[in-house]
Amino acid sequence: SDLAPHEGRDPVVRVENLEKGFRRRDGSTVPAIDGVSFDVGPGDFLVLLGPSGCGKTTLLRSIAGLETPDTGAISFDGRPQFAGDRQINVAPEKRGVSMVFQSYALWPHMTAFSNVAYPLESRRSGKRNKTEIATRVRETLALVGIGELEQQYVAQMSGGQQQRVALARALVSNDSLVLFDEPLSNVDAKVREQLRIELLALQRDLGFAAIFVTHDQDEAMQLGTRIAVLQEGRLAQLASPLEVYTRPANRYVAQFVGTMNESLGTVTAIKGETAEVDTGIGTLTGRLNGDSIAVGDRVAAMWRPESGTMTNTDPVAANRLRGTLKASMFVGAYTEQVVDVAGQDLRVQVPGPNVLDTGADVWVEVPEVDLLVMPVEDT
Numbered sequence: 001s002d003l004a005p006h007e008g009r010d011p012v013v014r015v016e017n018l019e020k021g022f023r024r025r026d027g028s029t030v031p032a033i034d035g036v037s038f039d040v041g042p043g044d045f046l047v048l049l050g051p052s053g054c055g056k057t058t059l060l061r062s063i064a065g066l067e068t069p070d071t072g073a074i075s076f077d078g079r080p081q082f083a084g085d086r087q088i089n090v091a092p093e094k095r096g097v098s099m100v101f102q103s104y105a106l107w108p109h110m111t112a113f114s115n116v117a118y119p120l121e122s123r124r125s126g127k128r129n130k131t132e133i134a135t136r137v138r139e140t141l142a143l144v145g146i147g148e149l150e151q152q153y154v155a156q157m158s159g160g161q162q163q164r165v166a167l168a169r170a171l172v173s174n175d176s177l178v179l180f181d182e183p184l185s186n187v188d189a190k191v192r193e194q195l196r197i198e199l200l201a202l203q204r205d206l207g208f209a210a211i212f213v214t215h216d217q218d219e220a221m222q223l224g225t226r227i228a229v230l231q232e233g234r235l236a237q238l239a240s241p242l243e244v245y246t247r248p249a250n251r252y253v254a255q256f257v258g259t260m261n262e263s264l265g266t267v268t269a270i271k272g273e274t275a276e277v278d279t280g281i282g283t284l285t286g287r288l289n290g291d292s293i294a295v296g297d298r299v300a301a302m303w304r305p306e307s308g309t310m311t312n313t314d315p316v317a318a319n320r321l322r323g324t325l326k327a328s329m330f331v332g333a334y335t336e337q338v339v340d341v342a343g344q345d346l347r348v349q350v351p352g353p354n355v356l357d358t359g360a361d362v363w364v365e366v367p368e369v370d371l372l373v374m375p376v377e378d379t
């Protein structure tokens with residue numbers, strides 16, 4: 001189970017058997033969240049990852065209290081916020097969480113200062129005086145690197161600056177939980193990269209727990225202490241970035257996180273943890289990645305472009321595939337080679353620039369330990 005005690009303390013967030021359906025026009029129901037359970041511990045950075053429509057936003061909004069689930073339970077530090085069977089549903093502003101939105105959701109004709117001061121001025125609990133508020137707002141604006149923009153109107157700022165204001169507004173109340181709904185997708189690539197680094201540093205320094213929605217797997221890998229991969233409203237996998245990348249729970253996760261070469265085939269032999277697969281491009285041997293795979297089963301043989309090597313001499317090891325170099329793309333740190341093997345394009349990342357001509361006969365080799373044999377039925 002994903003529910004684990006955190007050294008006797010209650011988790012910052014506990015989600016249990018949450019379900020939420022939306023009615024379609026034709027009267028049928030879309031299960032946007034379909035039985036999801038997990039914990040978020042102090043200082044965790046949990047990323048909710050998945051393609052459009054998998055239920056990420058609905059899950060995040062349910063935690064914030066902006067969406068009412070059908071059944072299940074949500075608690076913060078052991079205090080129930082939503083309980084389907086007990087009619088508990090705490091209002092969003094009383095949950096003590098902050099949220100950062102993709103659209104920033106700022107007041108454009110107010111200054112950075114006024115936008116950030118708002119949560120402190122509007123909160124009934126822990127009312128502070130004007131001087132205290134001003135000090136805290138200035139501290140927070142400085143923290144996110146825009147101290148000098150305090151009196152500037154939001155409408156006159158760049159997207160990156162606006163997102164810093166939105167971040168400051170979320171951090172100003174010092175909540176132990178901050179929710180992020182694709183906050184970086186409207187800023188350009190360089191600024192996005194910079195904001196990710198700063199966000200991680202801030203989260204570690206301030207110690208809040210974060211739940212961050214994205215459909216960008218690079219962003220998920222960079223930010224998450226754990227990644228929850230959602231598949232049609234269910235948790236396909238919840239694990240560390242390393243585990244999700246190297247031991248994907250199923251073929252859906254393997255295909256969604258990073259790049260995979262994939263050849264479908266039939267298992268012809270099993271020896272311990274290793275299976276031999278007869279595919280359309282040859283016999284491939286790899287690690288079993290999935291329960292109860294048997295001889296005769298339909299499987300996918302999957303491996304990542306960085307695991308393969310490419311040579312123009314016949315290698316001696318297993319998993320040798322003969323093909324033609326179709327395209328060669330130098331991208332700086334490596335060259336992405338596309339090799340046509342019996343009509344299938346395989347991708348291999350080779351360090352440094354290319355030395356072989358397009359059209360050359362080549363061999364691709366994949367170590368057995370880097371090739372995953374996965375069931376195909378569960379996708």
Ligand code: ATP
Nearest residue numbers: 022023030032051052053054055056057058059215
């Ligand atoms: P995106 O990245 O596109 O926002 P998502 O993973 O966040 O996608 P959700 O927005 O949570 O997914 O949607 C999950 C499912 O619920 C989808 O099938 C969506 O069409 C449906 N849905 C979401 N909100 C509503 C709504 N208010 N009314 C009806 N259906 C909805």
